[in-house]
Amino acid sequence: MDVLRDILLSALTLGALYAASSVALSLIWGSIGMLNLAHGAYLAVGAYGSLLLVNALGFPWWAGILGGVAGGMLMGLVTHLFLVRWVFAKPNFEINIIILTMALSTIVIDLINNLIGPTSARQPFNLDGRIDIGGSGIAYQTLLIIGGCAVMIFGLQLVIKKTELGRAIRAVSQEPTAARLNGIPLQLVVLKVMLLAGLVAGASGVLLTAFTTVYPTVGFDPLLKALIICVVGGLGSIPGALSAAFLLALVEVVVQYVLGTKWGFPALLVSVVFALIIRPDGLFGNRLQVRN
């Protein structure tokens, strides 16, 4: 019984982390069909933004999240100005943007390494302590992450479903050419999506790094997990990503308990491959209609 409770609590914590990692990635894919391999760099820059604001400029600890948001949005702006606007809605966009964002992430990691240094630092934005549940417990930080995720996802759904911008985003995601013919400023909408995703990713970066420390490649592991989660959930489906995050976290924790820590990730991959063999477009994804 104790084992079961521990497993469920660990899965809840891990699932919250995974959900936080994957929201921004899912948003960008769902709205402009771009797989953002610089997502890890977004998370890292967000985490460093918080460090800068709190540790270097002396703001109170809770201001860290603002630093994260600013850092993430800066990344969104840079990605749009230097990469996305040049290749969006052109042939081979899907693969080209994957390659370009991979290159961007290398540059960001190099910049952090060479300008700030490869040392790791503690994330100032975190809550100590936990709720005790008979021996094991839930850290306050986990609750903070779950709360933060809920706010981000609720906010995003509101923006996408209810606002003018959301309507434009949905139009662009369905058919860029038709959207432009109907007077939607394509590049402006794409820029706004990138800023929105940057905001979410930067905040996630701050939330996530409270459990680890902040170092240049801190975003890589969440990126890899987020990729897998979004693929299983169906690329672009935020509810899909959420369910996949908690489902895969449970699988990983159970496998780690039964076989040992190192088999967690391989087991995750195997389950993903099987999930995709049965449903090639993810659990919640729809078969993309491609015109020939």
Add this chain to the structure above:
Amino acid sequence: MSRDRLQTDVLIAIAVFAGLALLPLVAPGSYVLGQATLFAIWAAVVTQWNLVLGVAGILSIGQMALFAAGGYAVALLGLYFSISPWWSLPIAGLAGTAVSLLMGGATLRLRGAYVVVVTLAAAMVMYQLIVTDVACFRKVEIACYSLTGGARGLSRFGDFGFTRLVDYKHVATAEYMLALACLAVGTLVAIVIVRSPYGRAFQAMRDNEVCAAARGIDVAKYQLVVFAVAGFFTGLAGGVYAGTMKTFGPQVLELPTLLFLLSMMIVGGRGRIWGPILGTIALAIVDESFRDLAQWRNTAFAVVLMVMLVFVPEGLAGRLGRFSRVWTPLVDSLTGMRDRGSVRS
């Protein structure tokens, strides 16, 4: 028509590789030859990757896992069974094929970005399994070594034994020749495939998979064939790397290596026969000019990659092809296929 182009391509390939084989006469220094050996191996890897990504349009980016499979096959067989790399090279190729077929099979029903994620994750799983491998497998005096060498990698597993076969002064030359031979065989196979009916099928799959299937092309079969071929020669390149560098570690599976090879392919030109070699030469030049600024090396590769992809998406080979159309059809065939289409999405 196709036969003519095949013959022209093969003749050009023979001329190019004969020219490259003369390098030791021009620049006999061991540093230059060492670098040239390394870059010949990278070019061999990129040539096979180009076959998968550029010609067949399958967005696999886990290619380094095949390379690692080959390299570890040679290293492990040498270490535990004292098998010379000469004998384990074919096994390295088979190891590459095995991993490649697993990857190709797993991604058979997937498309586009889904393939990217699964292949990348597969390579990363391999990386993490090797790096976290710390269990004691053999003891040398008091030091303890794991089966795969863990993050440190493997060394002292024997080499091609050129010190015994040739004069020690010519070891660097011999190693360069071996790497060049590996590249030449891989390139010739790639040329033959691209010019054969198989190549047509790959391009048809890339340009429009639904139409290709409607014309009776068995997409699954061809995908497995291209993965098997690429896997064999990538594994072979991994084996040659292990035998000539005399060390092999999980670093080849890290992202900087992936980005470096990707830059070679994009700069040279995706889907072009001569793209990988032109790209390798270009990247070798970039690499040399950043020798004193090693900490910015990866940034340099990334910037070159971005600029080329945005402004010259057809790569150096494609650019050359555009010039050549004006003055001679001979160079035109040198740059590979003209009828490029969009990558399958």
